[in-house]
Every structure is written in structure tokens, then in C-alpha cells.
Amino acid sequence: MKVAYYPGCSLEGTAKDYAESIQGICASLGIELEEIPDWNCCGATAAHSIHHRAGVELAGRTLNLASQMPHSDLLVPCPMCFNRLKTASWALNRDSANRYGIVLQDSLPSVWDLATFLATDAMLQTTAENMRTPLEGLQVVSYYGCMANRPPEITEADNFENPQALDRIIQNLGATAIPWAYKTDCCGASQVLSRPDIVSHLVGKLYDMAERVGAQAIVVSCQMCQANLDMHQEKIGAEWGKRFSFPVYYFTELIGLAHNVSGVKRWLSRHITDPISLLEQLNLRGNP
């Protein structure tokens, strides 16, 4: 299966682990990713905060480039990019479209949040067929963050208060997804740079609840959530008077681990909070 692919800026930098794990598992799942030629940044929070028109047009340009490709599906791993592309296609398909200096092409591919795509029945079946090492004994909470689901008018998410995509994938791999109430609570995202105090507060609450429900690790599909949850655990723990040590796995890394894809250890070596010890305790040794 060939699909269009929009990695987004951070997968070329700090989220290299996410990018590599996606490439690794897509090869094993028979998905051929073709990057949108000459894609640009979606504008993210900065554009929609202070330059609304540009935010829509930037994402619109990338959508138009994708429409020139022969594929019917566009996979977007970054929930922020996904949200901005969906927002642009929403805004540019309405009466208000004449406010913007860009016209959307016909024949746009379907825009997919990567986790939602990999949680469809067909993909879950393919994932199950490729299983080598079920992740038995691994008890995690799934954490979706904001942008893949909200607002549902834009994202077209069904279960936006209690999303299921990651949970379905986790269970399908033989691990346990513990139910909890903080699946879509905000981590503060880019405020980690401008208001780290706010991020400490928000992320500390997540650790605290993950600990209370007995999770060993947190599974994410967003590189901003991953960075905020993975990078500052020691500092945030100290502020909460606690010691947290939750590995923060991308769901794609867990699929790679269960499929014995080569490179798993390299992806995980890029994390800050030790992701390996827990897997070793559970006798889950990934490929180098």
C-alpha cells in the first residue's frame, strides 16, 4: 500500500526516534510512505495564535502539494500538523474561504492521524499477523494529548473524550492499556519554552495519576507530548516531592518491538528517561 506522508518539522529534529520508528514499522506492515514533495511547516501554535490567515494558507499549500500525488491517503504522525491540515481543509471548504489567498485543489487525499490509521480493523489485523514477541506483562496508560481529537468538528474524531486508537493498538500487541481519566489532558506543549512552570504543573498531574493507576510506562502518539513527558521527569518529580521514572514510548516503538523490527534499541537510545530497564525486566529485548 502506497500512501502520502507529511512528517512535519520536529520529526526531522528532536523527534528523530519517532521518525525512525515509523519508517521501521511501515516497512514491516507493507506501507510505502511517499513524502509530500517540498512540504512546508504547518505554522503550528505560532501561526494560529498571531497570524490566523497565514496558519490556514501554510497548511493549505501543503495540502495542495499532496493533492498532486496519486495517493488517496495522507498519513500525519504529528497531531499538531494533523490538526492544522484538517483546520485548513475545513476553513477553505466554507463560505469564508474567500478570506484566504489560496484555493484548495480538488482530489485531496484523506488526512489521517497516524495512530487512528494504524488502529483501523485492517491495520490491526496486519499488525497481529506480523507479531513475533507479544508485549506480555507491559502495563501502560495511553496518552493522546489534545490535537488528534479536539475539536471534533475539525478532527472528525468519534470518541474525543475517551479516544481508543492507542488502547486498541496496545491491547493488540499483547500489552495492557490501563483505563485512566487523563488521556486527553493538555501537557502544555510549546509552553515548555516560554512558561515551563505551567508545563511542570500539567505534566506533574499526569505522572501522579499514572502512578496511582499503576502504570509502568506512558504511551504517546505526539512528539510534543513525548518531549514534555520524557525530558524533565527528574525536575518535575523534585517539584512534586516525588521520584518519577516513567518510560515514555511512542506507540510505533512498541509495534517495532513486538514485530522484532531492527533498530528498536537505536530509537529507544534517543530517549532521556531510561526506556530499556523496564523492557529487560519483562524479558522484552528489542533488536539493535
Next chain:
Amino acid sequence: MADSHTLDKKHPASMLPETITPDVRFLQQVEAAGPFQASACYQCRKCTNGCPVSFAMDLYPDEVIRLVIVGLPQTVLHSQTIWVCAACETCTTRCPNDVKIAELMDCLKETAVQKGIPCPHPQILDLHNIFLKDLKRWGRVCETTFIPEYLLRSGMLRRMWQAHTLGAEIKLGWRMGRKGRFALLPKTIKGKKEVRNILGRPEKR
């Protein structure tokens, strides 16, 4: 100002003079950029109760909407709330009256920037401006150029120094670099001109 006696001294609404002249067209002007359906608000406070960052706000989201409706732009546009909003979209998602609260917050930020109203947390506006500057430079955003420029220009580096956290941050940055998480070279795109054209001239501050 029925509940002025309950308001905190720092609460922006408590600083309003007793006689106020509302700008009755403010709601109309804001809605023209939307629509956000602000006038449909019946003050149930579901937005405020679900807001994850209300603890850091000076006006609660429902109060922002109320002040937009009654026409007190100065109070709203000078507030910390519009900048502290994390754009998590919980309020918009849950509003029973379909008020686009998070989108309204964005509109108010943009209006404040256009009117030259200083951001009460300048480092938040700096983040947006420097991000867009980097985007304009390459057509994509390169964290290796964007983050250092932000830390230097916004004064966050100095704050870290003053808070004695700079050492720990440098150590973390060093670990990230060793783990290969910073792109060595920015990737630039062919359509840079189109991107620059979309972003137009830099926002004035």
C-alpha cells in the same frame, strides 16, 4: 460590578474605573473575524471548569467572553489569559452553545498584536514571533536554529541563570545533542518564496 468585592486586587476587572464607557461595537468587530458565536454564551462556566491552565489566568475564559460581549476590549486585550491559553481546545469542544472559545482567544491575541498592546508575558509572544521568523527563513522550522535564538532573544536564558537552572538545561541540551536529536543542518525548501509571501511582512511589535 456586582461582585467586585469578591475580586482579587490583581484581577484586571477590579482595576476598572467605576464609570465605564463600553465599546458597543467590539463584539461585532470580533465576530466579523470569526464567527465565534460569543453572544450565544449563557455563562455556564463549563469552559472555565475544564480549562487546564485556569490556575495561571487573571480572567477566566467565561469572563473573557462576558467582557467581549459587554464591550470592554482594553481589559480583555491587556489580560494574561489570552496569552496563557494553551490552545488545547477543551473549551471549544465542550461548549454547549458552540462558542469557539479557543479560536476567540487567538483572535484576541492577534488583535492585541495589531494594536501594539504589550504582551504581559513577552516571552510567550517572542516564542511565536521567533518561530515564524525561523519558518520564513527555511520554509520549515529547524529547532537547532530556532531554540537557541529564542532562548537568547526572549531573555529565557537569563531567567534560567537567575533561577540557577541554566546548568541543568545545558546538560540536558548536551545529552539531546549526543543522542542525535538536533538536526545538524536546516532543511530548506524550494517554495520558500511562497511561504514568505504567505507570512508577509514581519508582525510589528
